[in-house]
Each structure stands twice: as C-alpha cells, then as structure tokens.
Amino acid sequence: MEAPPHVPARIGGVVTRAEPLTHNSGNAATGGIWRVHGPAGTAIRKIARPPSATPTGSPSWQTSDAPEHWNYWRREVLAYTTGFAAEVYAGTGIVPPDLIDVVERPDGAVELWLAEATGAHGTAWPPGRFRDFARRLGTGQARWAGRVPELPWLSRRWLRNYLAHGPATIVWMRTDEDYAHPITAAWPTRELRALHEGRERVLRVAETMPRTLAHLDVWPTNLIADGDRTVLIDWAFTGAGALGEDIANLVIDSVTDGLIDAALLPEIEEAATAGYLEGLRDGGWRGDPDLVRRAIAACGAAKYSWFGPAVLGRMIRGSKARGSYGRPLDDDAAELERLRGLVELIVRWASQAGEDPR
Template structure:
C-alpha cells in the first residue's frame, strides 16, 4: 500500500491480511481475513471457538472486550478508531497508533510490572468466570500445538544430531525428549488448572508501554479460556525465544514475571492458591512449547533454518540452539514440576 509502513506480523497466519501504519490517518490498519494464502497449519475457521477463528479479533474490538478485559490492572488495547467490512469479505480494523516503547525494548523490571498488572486484570475472571461471548476460544493450547507444532514433527527424531549434541548436553536432550513424550499429560494438567480469561499471545512484540502510562496489549485474535498463569508462562518463554530480548536475561525474566503475576493476583484479592498458579504456569508453559525442540531437530534433519521465519533474530542453526538452551532447560524443569 503506497504511503503505508508495513509492520512485522506472522505472514503464515491466514487470518491476517496485513498490518500497516498509516501516517495520514494517525492509525494502524489491520486486515482480518477469512483466509487466503499463508501456511495450511494457520488456516482459519468460521467456528467461533476454533483456535484461529478469523473474526475473533474483530469481535473483541467491537464488543469492547479488548479494551476492558484487563483494565482493572491497567492493561488495555489500542482504541478502535473505525471498522470497515470490505467487498472481499475481509474486515479492516483502524486502530490507535499507540505512541510508546515497544516490549522488545523493555527492561526485566518493566516485564515484571506488566505481569503484575496482568495478574490484577485477570483476577476478576478467575473469580467470576469468563464473559458470555460464544466466540471466545476454548481448549486453545491443545489445538495450537496440534496444528502449529506437532503436525510437522516426524515419529522418528535424531536426538543425537551433531548440531544438537554440540549445543545441548545429553541430559538436556533427554529432558526435552521426555517433555515431548509427556505432552498429553501436560495438556491435561493445564486444562485442569483454575481458569481465567487469557489473551493467549502475550509476548514482547504485542506489548507497548504507552507514553500516557497505559500498558497496551496488541493482537486479540486468540482471546479466550485459559489457565491462570498461562499468559505469564508465555511471556517468560517468548521474551527470549526468537532472540528479541537477550536470552541471558531469562532467569531474571522468569522470576520477575512469575512473582509479578502472583503479586497482581494477590493485590486484586484472588483466592487461587499460589501453588496452583505455579503448577499452572509450569504445565501450560511446558505444553505450549513441547514441540519446539522436536521441530528444531526435524528442521536440522531437513537442512532448513531452525528459527522463526517471521521474527527470529537470525544466526546459524547451532547459534539458535545455543541461544535457546536456557529456555529449553526451563521447559524441562517446568515439565518435571507439572
């Protein structure tokens, strides 16, 4: 689009026709589409509870849920400026172009503060149940891993591939294999955890510390039922998974986000026991990324890049595996604790 600045987004997802900054309107344009192009694993659905229902984000903005869902904690969404249904059936969302610091530039302390706000915002839904919207996602975690992660993992994996062996010690490779093999248990444990309303895509690319003091959360396409702590788990892991934030900061991020989230729940009067939250973080985080190591091994065997095509900071295969070592060690610990 002439005069528009295209913004980074997941080009594989058929629900997203594109995202642009439009200076002359002082807005960001996001096109939500029923599906055309992209990867088959990211196919959309008209089924309201499907993990990738293409109209969910439109409905989240139309209903006001995106802006209000976690407002109790000071977390909100960009303001909806306008909405247009287009001739091809897609929907154009004209959103506030939020001025502020993107999450990829946040400090560990800022990530922890956001987690506290998120915990406070999600406490109400843990106590009162989800809002009565039929289009909220259900069992999102299991569906996501099935369609995005597990579908490309072959039955036979070389856990001793030379590149993997050079980057990951034998004990870690064994733990990652154990994690993959117990994924069904982890799904069940995450689904049995106390529930709340979750965003389900909380990571630095979707965060802005607005100049006016708001914590702004982007991309509401997956919002729905999830475990208490599921969003916190994702923020911990996905802060470093693609090299957007220094992977060496992971221990500090883990502590700051987990303790911040727990503090936010307490401040908002949540009665969910802390131990249950910690177990939910472990189960949902390990389940969400159980496929990551197997997928990297499969890509190594195929001789294709192991990092994310849309976001990864780059580097050769061994560099990516080494950068993700601390993250993988955390996933193994979570799986063993769940």
C-alpha cells in the first residue's frame, strides 16, 4: 500500500501496518481496500477510483462519471458522506460502518476511512441469523415502498443495466453444440438455456414489482454481525429496487462462491423469505405476500439468468473454476454437483416469475 496522503487521528495519525483485504479487484471503481493499523487502533481504508483514459479492471466491471450508471464510481462516497447509508434503515438494527474520514486525493480518487466491524461475517452465519437480518431489512424497506427519493445519484433500473453491461455479458455458451456437450447433462440445461435466451421475460416481470430503497449488493461477505445489529457494507449500487430484490441476491449469492455449504441453500431461502415477509408486515406494508415471493423469484432468475450457461461454458473451454474474488473452487465434477441445487432454484424461480402482466 502506498503511503496515504492523510491518516485519521482516530487511529493515531500514522500507519504502522496495512493488510490488503480481499475484494472484487476487477471492479474499476475500487482502487484497493486495506485494514490499516495505527498506534491508536485500526480502520478500513477504501479508495473509490474515477474512470480513466486507460481502462482498468475487468471489461464487465467498468465505471462511469454518470450518476445514473449502474456502476457510478462516486455513489458509495455519497451514500456515506450525505448520511444516507446511516439513515435509510435507521432503527432496524441495520447500520453502515461508521465514517471516520473522507479524503479527496490529488489524482481525483476519494479515500473512505471506515470503522472496522469485527464481528462474524455472514459467511459464518447459521440460517436463523439470515432470518433475523431479513426481517430487519423488510422493516426498513417497508417504509420506502412506493416512495424512493429522487436523489440524482441513486441507481435506477439497476438490474436491467447490470444485465446489459456487467458480468452477465460474458457467457461462453453460443451454439447448439455447446449445449449438447456431455458436461451439460448434469444440470437442467434446456431450462437454463431458455432462461438465458428469454431473460427479458423475467426481467420485465421484476420491473413491474413495487419499488423500494434497496442496497442491491446484499450477500454474506457484505454482512457483519455487531451484537444484535448487522453492519451492512459496500453501498456502491444502492437505489431503487423491487421489494424482495435484495433477498433474491442474498439467497443465491450465499452459495455461489463456495463460502457457505450449498446444502444449506433451502434453509437459507426459507429463512430469508419468511423473515423478510415478517419485516414488511412489521414495517406497515399491507400488500400481498405472494407478490413479494414472485418478486424474489423474478429478480433472482433475471439477475442470475446468465449464471448456469457461464459456468458450463467455462468448463467446456477448460477455464479453471474460480469464485468472484479469484478464489479457486472445486474441480468441475465437484462444482457441478455442488451447484446443482442452486441452478435448480434459479430454474424454479424463473417458472414462478410467470409472465409480464403489462
């Protein structure tokens, strides 16, 4: 780590040691994340990086100066500095990390210095803890149902833009021969192909669902226990989303990278869905719970419509299995078996989404 231009007094004003933290290094919006030690304590230093003339990171994770862009590079900075992240779910027990300092760098980047949350990450949670978190999230999102504020930097139509420009664009299944490959027999490949090629259908269903203020990156690595509270980190995508959209992401992304035993997926789905519906009722939302279940299904199937074909295509072409952060996964046969329940869930959700009612 290069020497920061400023070190907060809260950790002693100097750096004694810094540890790089695992993150999506392909995302051009992030210039690095470190746990920084000083004489008086520790903090998390995260660099938000503006677009440059020479693109960095993965082609599917490019960023923009445009506030409406799905990967707008300043969105997380604004979420912290305006107080938005601290206020949006206030009183529910879901909190962002405390903002210690913000530094505008000469190169145009912005350093966020955040208090470190030291509890258990969501990857170590039992299903019951997911239910508790989902209930609190439902309570918080009920208050915003149908009235997302008109802040110009909040994301809009995030899911559609992510599917059009993000990782979903890199899928290596292109021909009938690909889909007839022997390796595809282990999964419901016909249904996965139909979903990927017809993803506009489920996406349109997802877009008809009631809107709320969503985080849009809720998954176990962004959840940290803090006693009875949960620290929710990484607010770079936050904006208008469907009721239940965050729950869909939490359920699927709990097992995609092998950080939680995939055998727990049915329990996590049941716990997160039930807790969220309880929270919506606690928060005063009086709509049809079946509509929320359908929203969860449509959002999850749409967002991960590319997942099955992408994994199969990678295997057919001999690319080594890796998780989102580059961590090696199991060999192909073990990975196919591990993810079978997940792709079956995606297919089931696509069926449950139904047709666009418009």
